[in-house]
Amino acid sequence: MSSGGTSAYIGRFAPTPSGPLHFGSLVTAVGSYLDARARQGQWLLRIEDVDRPRVVPGAADDILRTLECFGLHWDGPVLFQSQRQEAYEEALHRLREQGRLYACGCSRRQLNALDLRRGPLGLIYPGLCRDRALGFSGHSLRLRIDTPARIRFEDRHCGPRELDLAGEVGDVVLKRVDGIYAYHLAVVVDDAFQGVSDIVRGADLLDVSFLHRHLASLLRLPLPRYLHLPLVYAPGGRKLSKQTGAQPLDRARPAAQLWQALEFLGQQPPGKEGGMAVQELLEWAIDHWQPQRLPAVQLPVSA
Ligand SMILES: [Zn+2]
Secondary structure (H helix, E strand, O other), rough: OOOOOOOEEEEEEOOOOOOOOOOOHHHHHHHHHHHHOOOOEEEEEEEEEOHHHHOOOOOOHHHHHHHHHHHHOOOOOOOEEHHOOOHHHHHHHHHHHOEEEEOOOOOOHHHHOOOOEOOOEOOOOOOOOOOOOOOOOOEEEEEOOOOOOEEEEOOOOOOOEEEHHHHOEEOOOEEEEOOOOOOOHHHHHHHHHHHOEEEEEEEEHHHHHHHHHHHHHHHOOOOOOOEOOOOEEEEOOOEOOOOOOOEOOOOOOOHHHHHHHHHHHOOOOOOOOOOOHHHHHHHHHHHHHOOHHOOOOOOOOOO
16 A cells, blocks of 8 residues: 555544543544544544443433534444444454463452452453363453564554563453453454544553554454544543543533643644634644644553
8 A cells, every 4th residue: 555645544433331521532532533534534433332331321322412512523324332242253253263262260359369460451361271171151251362472563642662462461351251342352343344544542542552453463454553642631640531520521612622622632723712613623623633743641650
């Protein structure tokens, strides 16, 4: 493919419907939207409702209405992960055929008692069940990550990144004992299915990108480019979220919050907040999108 800008840009926004969008979600939505539109790309929407117990009834509809109210119109149909179970099962089947999947019978309590080391993606599971040959039904399924799996990629904002997956992440669960597919599997399968070329999202997901790239390689899927955006923090230094007291976006005053999001992203919007209508402000922002103006990423101390 030529590097002269002829390859199609496909971006996406992929919220979890666990509650209403807040300012942190708006920053991510606006960043991915502008990066796509500034390249005449498509901007797709995916509702990440794969983890069913976390889904709040009505939240997905609320998210769609909020995006429309902020002028963030997506292309094509919305993809719901809850309707993609067959694709995830098929991907697991391919990993199983490669001998990379095994059943794990360890309970959370057993693992907690082991005092396991913690890596950037959580506790590092040391592969205790790898050779137990447990049946696949009634157990969680883990990905065997044992070969030297040093993963490197170049983030468009954060620069070169590198991680030893085997040493710092370990064998991750791809399907839980309750039958729920892991977020990591769903994201990788769906990004390829939707033809996503560029992932623009919050820097809290910078480190999971290593695992996502590894999974995509195993499944022989194309590797997207990445741009990880600076995070919005709550007072006290934790990432802004529902748990840290984020207020829902106010659909009655979208222009002011959009202006604030552009300001946060370092884009130096003209005038004062609320001075321009939503559509006018978005058009200005597409014309003037400069990712090199994004503030530096500072990662949270610990989730
Ligand atoms: Zn186990």
